[in-house]
Amino acid sequence: MKHMEAFSLGKKFSAPEANEDSLVIMPNRGYAVIDGVTDRNGTRYDGMLSGQFASRTVQAAIETFLLAQGDPGQPDLQYAGGQHFVDYLGRAIHARYQANDAVAAVEADWKLRGGCTVMAAMIIGDRLEVVAVGDSGLRINGDDVLQVLKPLDDVTAIMRRETWRYFEALGRDLATCDQLAALITWQGTRHQAEGAETAAPDVIAEIERRSIEACRAHLPSIPEAEIEALVHGGICFAQGDFQNVTDPVLGYGGLDGFAVPQRYVETRSYALADIETIELFSDGYFKLGDGFGVAAWEQAFRDVEAEDLHKIGRYMSTKGTTEIALTDDRTYLGVRLK
Structure with a gap:
């Protein structure tokens, strides 16, 4: 490793310790960015809200996994492909449910589960093995990008935008538009x-x-029944029905302590000798940096905030920046090998 830069900041101005993103930095072994899913109902495990709990659990599990590589005494922890790695991370979360006497509860109600995404880049022999679940991202050598954004988020973001515009047209102030749009989006x-x-x-x-009309125009191939389910139920009551299931068109993957179908496990493999830079980032960055390093990525963040602070324009999202919080936690890790 020749050079490394990292940055992580939680979205809540008054509680930076509530950052649900996590980093794994183990030079010559591997790196990861983990993004905890924002908690829906105040559920806590190990003294943390569920998203941070899942994120920190996966962080520790990846560190253990990387330390075990090449150790013949730990055969079950040797890298054996993306699905094997993701299954291992899922078991780590499930074990923490067990430690919290919560298995029955989380099996019965997905709203009580912790969740996170992961983007891991692991040095295995002379290869760089990349495994991802969810929408955290990777950029290799400045131009090879992997980030799987889920169309489901477009549905809830459109619902938020349409609600905002409805109340804006009635002359409501920005804070009220944001508050009412959030109620619709979440509930x-x-x-x-x-x-x-x-x-x-x-x-x-x-x-x-x-909302349904705008979603039809934006996502013409999505069954209307799926769009309606999300509009009616929002993030809190409907989104979880689409996670880690393969029948819905809007289905998506996430680590939550239960099985992740192969369809949602993304893998890449590179010859380590061909890698100059590795960049990992959470989806709190709505725009990629123009170059390598924290400064470039933070400039991209500032550009987005200046153009679309409330995230109802080009960078529409299920949340926006307010007086008390940024749109999302954000994390960047850049490693220069050559």
């Missing part, structure tokens, strides 16, 4: 609190109409 149109403005039948009908 869905059919789970709004009785008496709330977002529960009014005429409001719900219009937001559903706009």
